[in-house]
Amino acid sequence: MNIYKYASPATFYPVAGKMIPWFAIPSAILFAVGLFVGFFVAPTDFQQGDAYRIIFIHVPAAWMAMLLYVLMAIYAGIGWTFNARLASMMASAIAITGAMFTVLSLVTGALWGKPTWGTYWAWDARMTSTLILLFLYIGFISLQAAIDDPRRADRAGAVLALVGVINVPIIYFSVQWWNTLHQGATIRILGKPSIAAPMLAAMLIMLAACWLYSVAVVLIRLRCIILEREQNASRFAEVGV
């Protein structure tokens, strides 16, 4: 079987339709499990009380916001270098989900900041770089929206995404660079994590749920983009979509 045939939007369209439930249903289950573990199993925090429980959505959302930007840049780069339309469409589809997670992490961060720091917004390094990340997403989306020719929009977006991706390491290292009140990273890949096991479990389950949700939503949006751009292609004309 030649997997490259799925790089054609028309071939991928029905495949994407079949894939969506395989991501959407596990995502819903994991959200339910993760929220249950987060709210009822994980112990109350010694310092922050129950207010800390917002991290079960805040931290996965912040991770997704950064990862999706990198993923978007990679897809846009592939679409640009190999002239692959489907990859470029994928990048456009990811952008909105990424922007949504960025907004979500900013809003939950503000709600968490009020009881713990006593303020909704502090000009802390990570918050500021997340805000900049949101601006970068907005730039990408509005550049693509301003260009009428879809092929030019894909390539221009790719240049912008690749230039902007320099910002993502700055976000990651900002905690070390600028010395501020945001707490340091509590999850380390090497060494023992400094949080309780149920908390970590809930956070990882929520992260998995967010990933599956992103894949499902991006595929749905990808199908819409394919329909919109390829509406004149004979394959769709026959079906009458």
Added chain:
Amino acid sequence: MLRWIVWRDLMLAWRRRSDMLSTVFFFVIVVSLFPLGIGPETQLLRTIAPGVVWVAALLASMLSLGRLFANDYQDGTLEQLLLTPQPLFLVVIGKTLAHWIVAEVPLVLIAPLVGLQFNLDPDTLLILFASLLLGTPVLSLIGSVGAALTLGLRGGGVLISILVLPLYIPALIFGAGAVEASIMGTSPAAHLYLLGAFAIVSSLFSPWATAAALRISLE
């Protein structure tokens, strides 16, 4: 080739001196508006001076970005430049250098003068001058990518600010940081080194990105 491009753009700019002057006046007026809006307390003005001067410099340099490629695009020169056997990034470097000389250097020169309005001491004025001298090439270089991407688009002027201003933020942080450090009496060297590093990195990468963006926009 490089020299020819720079020379040509400088000549064109010289024949339209009013464009150049309007950028400088914009900078001076924006900076002067802040004391009027905030009040004349010396201490407060001194605290906000680095940020105000730097933000005004960002806005002023962004205003002039539209002219970087737009005129050549409209009269077809840019298309001819793309067809020359010389590598496109040389053309881009030349045009960006000319833009820096025309639009940014006057701001750098006048900045110590507007700094006086905020009661900055001579050492700080020198640091302000140095930070702008190191930081404005970053603005021109990054801005050229945005200018190339938005070439010929409707609403290009607003769009370019959405694309470019977030990318200016590191330069703003460390540029204003250097001046602030000098006001606080600590060494601004670290900030200036980082600004210099940004200038080097952006001069390595952004001409290629701009060249790619120009090819995309002119297809």
